[in-house]
Amino acid sequence: xxxxxxxxxxxxxxxxxxxxxxxxxxxxxxxxxxxxxxxxxxxxxxxxxxxxxxxxxxxxxxxxxxxxxxxxxxxxxxxxxxxxxxxxxxxxxxxxxxxxxxxxxxxxxxxxxxxxxxxxxxxxxxxxxxxxxxxxxxxxxxxxxxxxxxxxxxxxxxxxxxxxxxxxxxxxxxxxxxxxxxxxxxxxxxxxxxxxxxxxxxxxxxxxxxxxxxxxxxxxxxxxxxxxx
Amino acid sequence: xxxxxxxxxxxxxxxxxxxxxxxxxxxxxxxxxxxxxxxxxxxxxxxxxxxxxxxxxxxxxxxxxxxxxxxxxxxxxxxxxxxxxxxxxxxxxxxxxxxxxxxxxxxxxxxxxxxxxxxxxxxxxxxxxxxxxxxxxxxxxxxxxxxxxxxxxxxxxxxxxxxxxxxxxxxxxxxxxxxxxxxxxxxxxxxxxxxxxxxxxxxxxxxxxxxxxxxxxxxxxxxxxxxxxxxxxxxxxxxxxxxxxxxxxxxxxxxxxxxxxxxxxxxxxxxxxxxxxxxxxxxxxxxxxxxxxxxxxxxxxxxxxxxxxxxxxxxxxxxxxxxxxxxxxxxxxxxxxxxxxxxxxxxxxxxxxxxxxxxxxxxxxxxxxxxxxxxxxxxxxxxxxxxxxxxxxxxxxxxxxxxxxxxxx
Numbered sequence: 018x019x020x021x022x023x024x025x026x027x028x029x030x031x032x033x034x035x036x037x038x039x040x041x042x043x044x045x046x047x048x049x050x051x052x053x054x055x056x057x058x059x060x061x062x063x064x065x066x067x068x069x070x071x072x073x074x075x076x077x078x079x080x081x082x083x084x085x086x087x088x089x090x091x092x093x094x095x096x097x098x099x100x101x102x103x104x105x106x107x108x109x110x111x112x113x114x115x116x117x118x119x120x121x122x123x124x125x126x127x128x129x130x131x132x133x134x135x136x137x138x139x140x141x142x143x144x145x146x147x148x149x150x151x152x153x154x155x156x157x158x159x160x161x162x163x164x165x166x167x168x169x170x171x172x173x174x175x176x177x178x179x180x181x182x183x184x185x186x187x188x189x190x191x192x193x194x195x196x197x198x199x200x201x202x203x204x205x206x207x208x209x210x211x212x213x214x215x216x217x218x219x220x221x222x223x224x225x226x227x228x229x230x231x232x233x234x235x236x237x238x239x240x241x242x243x244x245x246x
Numbered sequence: 247x248x249x250x251x252x253x254x255x256x257x258x259x260x261x262x263x264x265x266x267x268x269x270x271x272x273x274x275x276x277x278x279x280x281x282x283x284x285x286x287x288x289x290x291x292x293x294x295x296x297x298x299x300x301x302x303x304x305x306x307x308x309x310x311x312x313x314x315x316x317x318x319x320x321x322x323x324x325x326x327x328x329x330x331x332x333x334x335x336x337x338x339x340x341x342x343x344x345x346x347x348x349x350x351x352x353x354x355x356x357x358x359x360x361x362x363x364x365x366x367x368x369x370x371x372x373x374x375x376x377x378x379x380x381x382x383x384x385x386x387x388x389x390x391x392x393x394x395x396x397x398x399x400x401x402x403x404x405x406x407x408x409x410x411x412x413x414x415x416x417x418x419x420x421x422x423x424x425x426x427x428x429x430x431x432x433x434x435x436x437x438x439x440x441x442x443x444x445x446x447x448x449x450x451x452x453x454x455x456x457x458x459x460x461x462x463x464x465x466x467x468x469x470x471x472x473x474x475x476x477x478x479x480x481x482x483x484x485x486x487x488x489x490x491x492x493x494x495x496x497x498x499x500x501x502x503x504x505x506x507x508x509x510x511x512x513x514x515x516x517x518x519x520x521x522x523x524x525x526x527x528x529x530x531x532x533x534x535x536x537x538x539x540x541x542x543x544x545x546x547x548x549x550x551x552x553x554x555x556x557x558x559x560x561x562x563x564x565x566x567x568x569x570x571x572x573x574x575x576x577x578x579x580x581x582x583x584x585x586x587x588x589x590x591x592x593x594x595x596x597x598x599x600x601x602x603x604x605x606x607x608x609x610x611x612x613x614x615x616x617x618x619x620x621x622x623x624x625x626x627x628x629x630x631x632x633x634x635x636x637x638x639x640x641x642x643x644x645x646x647x648x649x650x651x652x653x654x655x
Contacts, residue, residue, distance in 0.1 A: 094572040
């Protein structure tokens with residue numbers, strides 16, 4: 018069964034008098050364990066696609082099944098719960114809470130889950146350990162390098178054992194060397210932990226780490242092909 | 247699931263990061279709560295003092311005075327006529343069901359002498375009911391016997407001030423003093439009552455049998471008449487009924503026809519004092535109400551800062567929403583922050599208010615009364631202020647769209 022399945026997905030915005038079709042009848046399937054790169058120029062609809070897939074936004078029309086659940090018509094709080102359980106986010110700007118330590122940042126998704134509070138610290142510590150940041154757990158984000166911050170963000174995405182990681186330009190703020198390190202990390206997570214990864218990027222170098230590349234233009238998929246590493 | 251302990255932890259951390267701002271925000275609540283506590287303490291202290299005064303005068307008191315009299319077209323003031331008698335006092339005591347006891351009063355001032363000391367004081371001719379009417383216990387000796395009142399015995403009961411001035415440290419019991427040159431045996435000494443509400447020394451007094459006063463001291467009065475009658479009602483609730491009964495009885499006894507004016511005046515002493523007490527209570531509440539305005543202003547300060555805080559932390563809210571915070575998680579976080587601010591402010595305010603009240607009592611000599619009720623009230627109110635004024639900013643935060651919030655710089 019596909020982890021992500023969209024059918025005639027549409028998203029329209031009204032800008033002044035005109036209507037912008039950010040997503041125009043997008044139908045696709047992504048199976049569990051895939052590593053997909055979504056590419057396209059700015060305004061192509063790839064960000065809107067990510068927002069809808071990430072349950073941060075709802076489609077205007079069409080259907081979206083995530084792990085077999087129809088999430089297209091869900092309410093605010095139900096979507097929050099889906100995000101908490103099924104999806105880990107990694108952003109270009111890291112989006113860590115600046116006043117809190119690495120460990121506490123990783124802990125945040127657990128605070129909003131049904132899990133028992135006493136396991137939180139251990140789970141968060143384990144996630145950090147997996148990413149080699151054990152020694153940095155009490156550091157604040159501004160005491161960490163960009164690569165380290167992004168690894169904290171990945172640890173946060175992993176901590177709730179979500180089957181899907183959505184990464185929006187995760188290397189956009191990093192230098193080439195660090196970018197490669199981060200991408201290697203994604204590959205490892207994909208291969209070893211069988212986590213499905215959907216990555217938005219406009220850099221061809223980065224997209225080569227994926228197994229499948231989907232290109233967007235004007236809200237439509239223009240190509241969808243396998244990538245041989 | 248909303249996790250309250252960790253939300254409290256998150257809120258506390260956020261407040262600690264902005265120490266200066268948190269302290270300034272709390273200041274409004276601190277001042278408000280402190281003001282309410284101090285004002286209530288001062289107000290309650292004042293009304294408590296009045297209650298004590300009521301207790302020294304005697305509770306449930308009614309005083310009956312003679313009315314005005316008209317002589318050749320000249321109306322004299324209230325109390326001028328001499329138409330109240332000891333028999334009236336007896337009749338009120340025996341026939342009015344709401345009345346507990348009565349005491350006639352025939353008073354004047356007199357020079358008194360003991361040994362080589364002398365002193366001018368007020369001498370009250372009365373009967374054995376007086377001590378009960380005024381709730382006035384004896385520190386030594388005994389009350390008048392009924393027979394002494396009837397026979398006009400030359401015995402007297404002294405107030406503390408008189409004893410101090412005439413006897414010094416000697417025991418006055420069974421000694422003979424002269425009042426207007428008439429010898430009287432001291433049979434009792436009253437306990438000290440201190441100053442009255444008007445500042446008079448209540449202990450500067452001598453009680454003698456009313457018959458003796460009429461015959462030997464203030465004999466210019468018509469035989470049998472007294473200056474006033476003090477009446478003690480059975481209870482506060484019975485005061486009004488007692489007043490009506492007294493009026494009816496005296497009209498009947500004085501043969502006043504319907505439509506004619508009373509030739510006497512009935513005054514409810516306790517009621518006057520109770521009104522004073524009520525007035526001071528109202529004053530206390532008024533002060534507290536004014537003080538609570540500053541609590542309200544403090545609350546608005548909290549709302550103001552929380553709104554700024556919500557805007558400032560838009561990105562944080564976006565992150566929390568993205569990783570699974572529901573509307574209520576966000577709302578609760580900001581409400582708890584506001585409540586923590588106001589409760590800590592409230593606590594400091596309570597301490598400061600108590601301190602200020604104690605300061606007033608210590609240095610300005612004001613009577614204060616800090617009640618648990620006022621502490622609980624103002625502390626609880628500060629918590630409510632936090633919830634009330636924290637709700638709108640929290641609600642605003644919870645309505646944010648995660649995508650926009652994450653994009654916010």
